[in-house]
Amino acid sequence: MSDDVRNVQQALASITEHWQPHRLTSINDYDVKVVKLQGEFVWHTHPDTDELFMVLNGELTIQLRDRDVVLGPDDVFVVPRGVEHCPQAAGEVHALLVEPRGTVNTGDAGGEMTSPLRELD
Amino acid sequence: MSDDVRNVQQALASITEHWQPHRLTSINDYDVKVVKLQGEFVWHTHPDTDELFMVLNGELTIQLRDRDVVLGPDDVFVVPRGVEHCPQAAGEVHALLVEPRGTVNTGDAGGEMTSPLRELD
Numbered sequence: 001m002s003d004d005v006r007n008v009q010q011a012l013a014s015i016t017e018h019w020q021p022h023r024l025t026s027i028n029d030y031d032v033k034v035v036k037l038q039g040e041f042v043w044h045t046h047p048d049t050d051e052l053f054m055v056l057n058g059e060l061t062i063q064l065r066d067r068d069v070v071l072g073p074d075d076v077f078v079v080p081r082g083v084e085h086c087p088q089a090a091g092e093v094h095a096l097l098v099e100p101r102g103t104v105n106t107g108d109a110g111g112e113m114t115s116p117l118r119e120l121d
Numbered sequence: 122m123s124d125d126v127r128n129v130q131q132a133l134a135s136i137t138e139h140w141q142p143h144r145l146t147s148i149n150d151y152d153v154k155v156v157k158l159q160g161e162f163v164w165h166t167h168p169d170t171d172e173l174f175m176v177l178n179g180e181l182t183i184q185l186r187d188r189d190v191v192l193g194p195d196d197v198f199v200v201p202r203g204v205e206h207c208p209q210a211a212g213e214v215h216a217l218l219v220e221p222r223g224t225v226n227t228g229d230a231g232g233e234m235t236s237p238l239r240e241l242d
Contacts, residue, residue, distance in 0.1 A: 004190075004198065004199075005190060005192060005196050005197070005198050006196070006197045006198075007195050007196050007197070008175070008195040008196075008197060009195045024197060025173070025197055025198075025199050026171075026199070027151075027170075027171040027172070027173045027199050027219055027220070028170060028171050028202075028221070030151065030219075032173065032197065032219070049148075049149060050147075050148040050149050051148070052146070052148045052153065054129070069125075069126060071126060074128050074129040074130045075126050075127070075128050075129075076126070076127045076128070076129060076145060076146055076153065077125065077126050077127075077146075078125075078146050078147070078148050081149075098148055098151075098153070098219065099148070100149070
């Protein structure tokens, strides 16, 4: 494996905390992130961008104000820009995110669950 | 599963031809595509964009002019913009691609392997 190849499972194995996105790689001005999720996040909106979730392991519910979107392994869902959402996971979920560089995990909500984008070790 | 959730494995199961990218979903002006690859593609460059490959199944070699990058399951590699490359797969490979809308699979090379982006059934 060359230095610039990233393995998603190896990256996930190095992550110990929930709700802390780590940058796997970048394409142009977009970041591809891996994250472990468990519990309930915060309701928030990204006013300027869509946000892609791809579940790799576990079951993730993305609560929207009018419905719940339930994602299992290999399911992909894009939260449209401006749509309020709140991820929730009863058990641990491994997920991949794609969004423009600089997108903050808590969007317009802020608060204690705001996490800077971390680099992998 | 709601209509707007896409399952990567279901999408791949519906694809019968090699080297024909199908649009799984979009985020802003980027497309996420699934594709089956086997054999050798053509040497080409995308002068204006990076291109992300994520291998889901099989082993994919991305030939660069100065080295080969070998990708197995869950490996992610980004070909930088302007870097000539030629994907090659001895056996069938299932992969996910991320690139800006309108990116042509054969880049600046054109030719008979040029494939329009297809929509999933």
